[in-house]
Amino acid sequence: MWSLKKEKGVPVYVSIIELILSYIKKGDLLPGERLPSERKLATYFQVNRSTVVHALDELVALGWIVRKQGSGTIVNEGKWGISTTPRTDWRRYLEQNAFAKVDPYTEQIELLLKQPSTNRLDLYTGELPLDLIPSFSFPPLTWKHFLEEEQQDDLGYLPLRQSISRETEKEYGFSLPAESLLITSGAQQALFLILQVLLQSGDSVAIEDPSFLYALPIFQAAGIRLYGVEMDQEGIDLNSLEKMILQHRVKMVMVNPSFQNPTGKTMSMNRRKALITLCQNYQIPILEDDVFAKLNFVSSDQIQPLKKLDPENVLYIGSLSKILGSTTKIGWLSAPTSVIQQLAEARKMMDFSLSIFPQLLANLALTDREFSRKISDLNTNIEQRSKAVFDTLNEMDEWEVSMPQGGFYIWAKWKQGKLRQKDWAVFLHEELLIAPGFFFSENQDSIRINFTRVDETKLPLFKEKLRTVTKKIALDFPTL
Known part of the structure; x- marks a missing residue:
């Protein structure tokens, strides 16, 4: 195994790095496995x-x-702090392609989703089911109408930006000026632009642990080092965050404070204010991902965005894709005007053009007279589904679960400890598709469930499958 091929013109230490990396990527060296000593x-x-x-x-x-x-x-057992090594030819570039690395469990889920089945429950997919997506009536539009639309500039379609600004004022009582808004093709494009413009390879970013950001390949591809900060019931732990800031020279803090993905937690107002103060003291910007803002079961005045508390220090990402469906890729980023202009210019230079078509549709939805009522009806429906899923889990002694205040997700923790590979396989065998905790962290004892996909007709099947999975896994664990 430890045979080194020395290439002419390549430093020996680089060849050793490449060899060990190849063993890790191929699985010849597994997470947690010890390497031979330096002398050996x-x-x-x-x-x-x-x-x-x-x-x-x-x-x-x-x-x-x-x-x-x-x-x-x-070998590192997780992804925290992993960066990529520079490459000098195509083969080596392809070897470091973060986007080509797909977790085997993900591959198995996607394979199952492609196969026909009447007995499968897909609680893994991070989208609303079609029966819940609000239906909006649009006026007759011609292709010429789109071609003649002249209110699109580098920041996006002006009427849409104005509609977002009005909706934010109505919902939260603070203004996001149209000139401070950049329309994007979904929230991930906004995140990508931030990585490209405001951060550079080798920079450290603090995120919640667990977090959906952990699973995104764009950080590793950009050479950004992620560091996870533990959470409690009020949100990200600030003592741990401060230590992380000092230890790793953190350049940005990225949080999903409302209906967090994957835990469903909502950061308390006291914690939000303290987070703002901490980051102000260290002059570190906060990126607030608020894509679930409209999907709340409580009054908006109980959940104030970080952006409202500190408009200058907080970059704010919003989205309509969670409501209108993933095929309508519409998101937005709010930042100080000078930052927005730089981000818009960068997007223009990268030629990431933004189609007028989804922007027009999104604006028609936001300006629909029935928009507020339809969102209210949607929230009523998903709250009912969340309660049904929560009650099912809460009745089982093996799972620890909290009721979310909005969003898509419930996070259930297996009380008896770390779930093993064979335990995760039980979910696949029973066709109960969930997102395992290790997608979002080094955590291996929890599951994420998209409760919006469990309607009244599917609830009995969900209960049956969950009981079966729980019983099978519990057989290998000590009695509670």
């Missing part, structure tokens, strides 16, 4: 020990391996 590696490779030390130091810096006192050097 030097013997295997027939090089000086200092060359091996140099290669291992680089891999530690990149986050692929860690050194533990008394345990030696092991």
Whole structure:
């Protein structure tokens, strides 16, 4: 296994890095597996020990391996802090392609979703089911109408930006001026632009642990190092965050404070104010992902956006895709005008054109006289579904669960400890498709359920499948 092919013109330590990386990527070296000692590696490779030390130091810096006192050097068991190494040819570029790396469990879920089945429950997909997506009536439109639309500029369709501004004022009582709004093709384009313009390779970003951001490949592709900060019932833990800021020189804090994905938690107002103060003290901007803002079961005055509390220090991402469906990729980013102009210019230079078509449709939906009523009806329906799923889980001694105040998701924790690979396989076997905790963290004891996809007709099947899965997994665990 430890045979090194030395290439002409390539430093030996680089060849060692590439060899170890290839073993990790192919699965020859597994997370948590210990590497041979530095002396043994030097013997295997027939090089000086200092060359091996140099290669291992680089891999530690990149986050692929860690050194533990008394345990030696092991393969990193998670993604926190992983960066990519520079490449000098196409083969090596392709090897570091973060977008090509798909978790095997994800592949199995997607394979099942492609197969016909009348007995499958898809609670994994992060979208509203079609029966819940509000229906809006649109006036007759011709292709010429789209071609003649002249109110589109680098920031996006002006009437849509004005509608978003009015809706925010109505909902939360604060203004997002149209000139501070950049319309994007969904929330992820906004995030991508921020990574490209405001951060650079090697920068550290603090996120909640667990978080959907952990699963996104765009961070690793951009060379951004993610560090997870634990949460409690009020949201991100600020003592842990401050330590993270000092230890890793964090450049930005990214949070999903309302109906967090995946936990469904909502950050308390006291915690929001304290987070603002902490980041102001360290002069660190906050990115607030608020894509579930409209999907709330409580009054808006109980959940104030961070952006309202600190307009200058908070970058704010919103979206209509969660309501109108993923085929209508409409999101927006609000930031100080100088920042927005830079982001818009960067998008223009990258030629990420934004179609007028979904912007017009989104504006027609927002200006529909029945918009507020339809959103209210939607929230009533999803709250009922969330309560039904919560009650089902809460009745079982094996699961620990909290009732969300909005959004799509319920986070259920297996009380008896870490779930193993064979336990996750039970969910697949029973065709109860959920998102496992390890998608969002190093956590292996929790599941994320999209409760919006469990209507009255599917509830009995959900209860049956969950009981079956729970019973099968519990057989291998001590009695509670």
